[in-house]
Amino acid sequence: MFLGLLPMLGHGGLELGNPAPGSRYRTRGEIAVTIGALKVCSGDLERGKMLHLDAIESGIHTHPHVAAALVSMYARCGSLAEAHRVFEEMPRRNVVSWNALIQGYAENGQENLAMESFVVMQDREGLCPNSQTFVAVLKACTNMATKGERAGDGVSVKEQALEKGMALHSHATVSGFELNEFVANSLVEMYAKSGSMEDASRVFFGMKSRSVVSWTAMILGFAENGEEELALELFDLMLETQSCRPDALTFVAAIKGCTRLAIKEEGRLIGKSLVKVTSLEKGKIVHTRARNSGCQSSIVLESALVDMYSKCGSMVDARRVFDSAKCHNVVSWNSLIQGYVENGEEDLALESLLRMQAEENCQPDARTFVAAFKACGGLAAKENGKKLDDLPKLVKVQSLEKGMALHARLAKSTCGPDVFLTNTLVDMYARCRSMQDSQKAFDQSSHHTTVSWNALILGYAENGEGEAALEFFQQMLAAGECPPDCLTYVAALKACNTVAVTEKQLVNGKPHNWRSLETKFAIHSHACAHPDVFLANTLVDAYASSGNMFDARRVFESMNFRTLVSWNTLLHAYADCGQVEETLELFPWMKKDGYRPDCRTFAALLKACGLLVTLSIGKAVYRDICRSGFEDDMVLLTASVDMFGKCGSMAEAQHICDSSTSSEVVTALVVGYSRQGDVGRVLGLYHQMRDEGVKITSNCFVSVLAACSHGGLVETGKKIFRTMTSQEFGIVPGMEHYVCMVDVLGRANQLDEAVEMVKRMPFDANAMIWMTVLAACCKWNNLETGRLAFDRLVSLDASNGAAYTLMANLCKNSDHQELSNHQ
Structure with a gap:
C-alpha cells in the first residue's frame, strides 16, 4: 500500500476542481470510490486499465489524487512505463503524485530513478518533501543496499546506499521529519540493511516511542549483520519493557537470530546428527513464546522455524513444525527440502519434492530446483562410481540419472534462466563425475559469473582433469568479464596437484614436479591481492604437495591471521x-x-x-x-x-584394538602384525574378522597377502586372493594386491605363473611389479624370465639404477652357475 495515496474522505478532503467540458458532474464520492478501487487493484493490470478508461470517461483522471492513484496502480502492476506516462500527462503535480512515482520506482528495482525523482521534485518544481516522501526514497536506499552488487570503482553498492541514506537522514533532520515515526522506522531499516547497526541504534534509541515495526527492524538488523546475540538480547528487552506486543514478523526476526547463531556454532554429534545444541535451545524458547502468543499460524514464521530447526540439525523438530502447519507454500516446502539436503538426508529431500507436487500441487521454483540438484550432488558423494564404456572415469550413475531427470523437469517448468540454477547444475554434474554434462550446462548459460567459472574449474580439478581446469582458469582470466576470487585461486591450485607428472627433478634428494610448481608460483602472484586465510591455507598445502616446504613455510609466516x-x-x-x-x-x-x-x-x-x-x-x-x-x-x-x-609396540596396539570393533582399527592392527612378520597373528585376525562379520577392507587384504608372502604360504595366498575377488567380498584387486601375489609366487619359484598373472592384469604393469619379478629371478637364477622383466623395466624407466644392479647380479650368478655346471 502506498502511504501517499490514502483516500482523503470527509470534510475538508479531496479537491473537486471544475468539471471538464462534456464530462459528468464529479462528486467527492465518485473520486473516492475510483481511488479506492485503484488501491485494491493490486497486480491486476487489465482491471486497472478498465478503471483508468472509466476515469477518463468521467473526466476525473486529471484530478491530482486520482492521477496519483493511477501512477501507484500501474507501479504495483509492474508497468512503470504506463505509470510514468500518466505522471507526465498530469496538468499539475503535487507532493502526493511525486510520492506515488518515487514509491513506484523504489518497489520496482529502479532505485536510482527514485532518488533522481526526489531531487527533480525539489529543484525543478520547488516542492518540499513530506514524511511520506522520505519514507519512499529511504525505501529505495534500503532496496539498493540489499542487492549487494559491485560498483565500477570497486565500492560496494551497500556502501553507496549507506552514503545516500545518511544524506537523506541529514535532509530529513533539517526538514523536521527525523522524529516522525514512519521516517524513523525507515531510517532504522535502511541503516540495518546497509550494515551500519551503530547508526540504526542511534536512531532507534532516539525515538520518542517505538512501534513493533521499529523493534522488528532492529532485531532483524542485528541478526543479519552477524550480531545474533544482540538480536536475541533486544528481543528479550522488548518482551521485558512490554511497550508493544511482538507480531509474527518480530518472531521471524528472533528466529533468524537463532538460525544465524546455529550457522556459527560448532555442532555436537548426537546419534547420527550434528546438532547445534545452544542455538537449538534458544530457538525452542522463541518457538514456545510464538506459540503462546498465537503467532505460529503465520506461514512466514512456520517457514522460518523449519529453516531454524534444520540449521540446528534437528530435522525431527523441523518436520514436526512443517506437518503441523495448516497450509504450505513453495517457501515452506523449500525450507524443508533445503533442510534435508543440509543434514545429509538427500533421499528425503527428493521424496519431499515429489510430495510437494503430487500431494499439494505446489509447483517448484528456481530455489526448489537448486536444493534438489544439491541433493543429487550429495548423493553422488556417497555413491560408489561405476565404469561406463564411453567414459574414462568412474561415474556416479544413480545420482547422475536422478540429476538428469530433474534437469529435464526444469526444462519443462516455468522457471526462467537463473544464474544460481546454472551454477548448481555445473556443480551437480561435476560431483556425478560427468564433466561432459557439466561443461554443457556451463556453455548453454548466456550469463557466466565468477561462481559459474569456479564450479567448472573446481569440477575438472576434483575429477583429475587438472590440465582442463587450468585451461579454463586461463580462459576466465583472458575474458576479463568475471574477476577471480579466492575460491577461483583455490580451485586452480587444486588443479595443479592433479596435473600428471611429466618431468621430475631432484631438489635435496626429493622429486619435484617443476611444471606444477611454476604454475603455483604464477597463481600465487595473481592471488596476492586476495588476503584470505582459506586461500593462504591452500597455498601452504599446494607448495607442500610439490615438496617445496620453504615456500609453504614462507606463506604460513606471512599470514596476518x-x-x-x-x-x-x-x-x-x-x-x-x-x-x-x-x-x-x-x-x-x-x-x-x-x-x-x-x-x-x-x-x-x-x-x-x-x-x-x-x-x-x-x-x-x-x-x-x-x-x-x-x-x-x-x-x-x-x-x-x-x-x-x-x-x-604391538601390545599397546592390541590393547587399543581390543576396545574397538571398527574394521579400520582392526585393519591397522593387521598391518602392524604383518609389518612385524607375525604371520600367525595376521591370519588369526583375518579368520576372526570373517567369523565375526567384520568388514575386511582392501588394505587389510594387502597386509594378509603380504604375510602369506613372507611366510611362504603359496596355497593360502592363492585361496585368500580368490576369496577377496569372490561374491563374499567383491573387491577388485588393485596393483598392490597383484604385487603381493607376484611376490608370493616368486618366492615359491613359480615364476611362469607370476608372469602370466602380470600379463592378465586389467591394467598396465608398473615398475614395482616388474622389480618384484626380477628380484625373484635373481633368487632362483632364472635368466630368461629375468631378461623379460628387465626389458619391461627399462622401457618404463631407462634410468632405473636398481634394475641394472639386479640384472648385473643375475647375469653374474648365471655365469658362475654355468661355469660350475661345466666343471
Whole structure:
C-alpha cells in the first residue's frame, strides 16, 4: 500500500476542481470510490486499465489524487512505463503524485530513478518533501543496499546506499521529519540493511516511542549483520519493557537470530546428527513464546522455524513444525527440502519434492530446483562410481540419472534462466563425475559469473582433469568479464596437484614436479591481492604437495591471521614430506599461540611419531588424545594403532584394538602384525574378522597377502586372493594386491605363473611389479624370465639404477652357475 495515496474522505478532503467540458458532474464520492478501487487493484493490470478508461470517461483522471492513484496502480502492476506516462500527462503535480512515482520506482528495482525523482521534485518544481516522501526514497536506499552488487570503482553498492541514506537522514533532520515515526522506522531499516547497526541504534534509541515495526527492524538488523546475540538480547528487552506486543514478523526476526547463531556454532554429534545444541535451545524458547502468543499460524514464521530447526540439525523438530502447519507454500516446502539436503538426508529431500507436487500441487521454483540438484550432488558423494564404456572415469550413475531427470523437469517448468540454477547444475554434474554434462550446462548459460567459472574449474580439478581446469582458469582470466576470487585461486591450485607428472627433478634428494610448481608460483602472484586465510591455507598445502616446504613455510609466516586449520595444514605438510622433526617442534608453538589441538592435529603428530619411530613421544601424544576427550575417534584410534605398530609396540596396539570393533582399527592392527612378520597373528585376525562379520577392507587384504608372502604360504595366498575377488567380498584387486601375489609366487619359484598373472592384469604393469619379478629371478637364477622383466623395466624407466644392479647380479650368478655346471 502506498502511504501517499490514502483516500482523503470527509470534510475538508479531496479537491473537486471544475468539471471538464462534456464530462459528468464529479462528486467527492465518485473520486473516492475510483481511488479506492485503484488501491485494491493490486497486480491486476487489465482491471486497472478498465478503471483508468472509466476515469477518463468521467473526466476525473486529471484530478491530482486520482492521477496519483493511477501512477501507484500501474507501479504495483509492474508497468512503470504506463505509470510514468500518466505522471507526465498530469496538468499539475503535487507532493502526493511525486510520492506515488518515487514509491513506484523504489518497489520496482529502479532505485536510482527514485532518488533522481526526489531531487527533480525539489529543484525543478520547488516542492518540499513530506514524511511520506522520505519514507519512499529511504525505501529505495534500503532496496539498493540489499542487492549487494559491485560498483565500477570497486565500492560496494551497500556502501553507496549507506552514503545516500545518511544524506537523506541529514535532509530529513533539517526538514523536521527525523522524529516522525514512519521516517524513523525507515531510517532504522535502511541503516540495518546497509550494515551500519551503530547508526540504526542511534536512531532507534532516539525515538520518542517505538512501534513493533521499529523493534522488528532492529532485531532483524542485528541478526543479519552477524550480531545474533544482540538480536536475541533486544528481543528479550522488548518482551521485558512490554511497550508493544511482538507480531509474527518480530518472531521471524528472533528466529533468524537463532538460525544465524546455529550457522556459527560448532555442532555436537548426537546419534547420527550434528546438532547445534545452544542455538537449538534458544530457538525452542522463541518457538514456545510464538506459540503462546498465537503467532505460529503465520506461514512466514512456520517457514522460518523449519529453516531454524534444520540449521540446528534437528530435522525431527523441523518436520514436526512443517506437518503441523495448516497450509504450505513453495517457501515452506523449500525450507524443508533445503533442510534435508543440509543434514545429509538427500533421499528425503527428493521424496519431499515429489510430495510437494503430487500431494499439494505446489509447483517448484528456481530455489526448489537448486536444493534438489544439491541433493543429487550429495548423493553422488556417497555413491560408489561405476565404469561406463564411453567414459574414462568412474561415474556416479544413480545420482547422475536422478540429476538428469530433474534437469529435464526444469526444462519443462516455468522457471526462467537463473544464474544460481546454472551454477548448481555445473556443480551437480561435476560431483556425478560427468564433466561432459557439466561443461554443457556451463556453455548453454548466456550469463557466466565468477561462481559459474569456479564450479567448472573446481569440477575438472576434483575429477583429475587438472590440465582442463587450468585451461579454463586461463580462459576466465583472458575474458576479463568475471574477476577471480579466492575460491577461483583455490580451485586452480587444486588443479595443479592433479596435473600428471611429466618431468621430475631432484631438489635435496626429493622429486619435484617443476611444471606444477611454476604454475603455483604464477597463481600465487595473481592471488596476492586476495588476503584470505582459506586461500593462504591452500597455498601452504599446494607448495607442500610439490615438496617445496620453504615456500609453504614462507606463506604460513606471512599470514596476518591464522586459524587452527592453518596450523594443521602446516603440521600435516611437514609430516607428509617426511620432515617429522619439524612437525613435533611446531606443535608447542601452536599451543603457545593459544590454539587447542583437534583430531586433525593429533593425526599429524601420530604420523610423525610413527615415521620417526619414537615410542615415548607417541605414548605422550596418545595420553594427550585421551585427556582431550578424543579417545573414541575412529580416525585417531586407527592412527594410534598404526603408530604403535610402527614403533614395534604391538601390545599397546592390541590393547587399543581390543576396545574397538571398527574394521579400520582392526585393519591397522593387521598391518602392524604383518609389518612385524607375525604371520600367525595376521591370519588369526583375518579368520576372526570373517567369523565375526567384520568388514575386511582392501588394505587389510594387502597386509594378509603380504604375510602369506613372507611366510611362504603359496596355497593360502592363492585361496585368500580368490576369496577377496569372490561374491563374499567383491573387491577388485588393485596393483598392490597383484604385487603381493607376484611376490608370493616368486618366492615359491613359480615364476611362469607370476608372469602370466602380470600379463592378465586389467591394467598396465608398473615398475614395482616388474622389480618384484626380477628380484625373484635373481633368487632362483632364472635368466630368461629375468631378461623379460628387465626389458619391461627399462622401457618404463631407462634410468632405473636398481634394475641394472639386479640384472648385473643375475647375469653374474648365471655365469658362475654355468661355469660350475661345466666343471
